[in-house]
Amino acid sequence: DADVTQTPRNRITKTGKRIMLECSQTKGHDRMYWYRQDPGLGLQLIYYSFDVKDINKGEISDGYSVSRQAQAKFSLSLESAIPNQTALYFCATRQPHRHNTGELFFGEGSRLTVL
Amino acid sequence: EDKVVQSPLSLVVHEGDTVTLNCSYEVTNFRSLLWYKQEKKAPTFLFMLTSSGIEKKSGRLSSILDKKELFSILNITATQTGDSAVYLCAVPSQTGANNLFFGTGTRLTVIP
Numbered sequence: 105d106a107d108v109t110q111t112p113r114n115r116i117t118k119t120g121k122r123i124m125l126e127c128s129q130t131k132g133h134d135r136m137y138w139y140r141q142d143p144g145l146g147l148q149l150i151y152y153s154f155d156v157k158d159i160n161k162g163e164i165s166d167g168y169s170v171s172r173q174a175q176a177k178f179s180l181s182l183e184s185a186i187p188n189q190t191a192l193y194f195c196a197t198r199q200p201h202r203h204n205t206g207e208l209f210f211g212e213g214s215r216l217t218v219l
Numbered sequence: 220e221d222k223v224v225q226s227p228l229s230l231v232v233h234e235g236d237t238v239t240l241n242c243s244y245e246v247t248n249f250r251s252l253l254w255y256k257q258e259k260k261a262p263t264f265l266f267m268l269t270s271s272g273i274e275k276k277s278g279r280l281s282s283i284l285d286k287k288e289l290f291s292i293l294n295i296t297a298t299q300t301g302d303s304a305v306y307l308c309a310v311p312s313q314t315g316a317n318n319l320f321f322g323t324g325t326r327l328t329v330i331p
Contacts, residue, residue, distance in 0.1 A: 108261075135317060137318055144228075144323055145323060146307070146321040146322055146323040146324060147262075147307070147319075147321040149312075149318055152317075152318060154317070162318075192260075194261065194262075196318075198317075200317065206267075207253060207264045207267060208262075208264075208318070208319055209264075210261040210262050210263075211261060212260045212261045213260040213261055
């Protein structure tokens, strides 16, 4: 079983619809992240959370919101999806590391297509 | 602003070839550089480098860091079709996010 699980893995939706992507982890990590990956742009940080109820904006948070109601769960919402939010979305976790040197652990990704 | 530049953007080789992937970076307060392999979906961790000149090795893959010239290379010898993937280079972000800042990746295709 994956340590970081994302649902759904694939979703096609229409412009204006509300979409939620869910992430759960069994690693016991405090820190959780949502990234977006577009071809040629690498991974861009959307939101991150260091603990339950802690929410912080990343590089590209406009059009997104998140919720961290439990240590193991971090959900990403698109309140009104638009076509340029078509992308591959990754959830990731890590433990705090001194000097921020540690690795991130990724979920399998959620491919979202907005028509 | 942090910057990570990977080259080449894509590469096609034949099985058995040796490849070298490059990652250059500009960050304040460098701490480490990480390499990930991304096949179909989730990036998987390969190496973390913190010291110059010390090679990290795992099977046919190896990586080394040059902190003076601000770059790292990832070598793959005797490539196999299973090495086909996007290889990502990342450095710890200097923001409070405590996350990783990624390059755009190098897409490696190994043909039989």
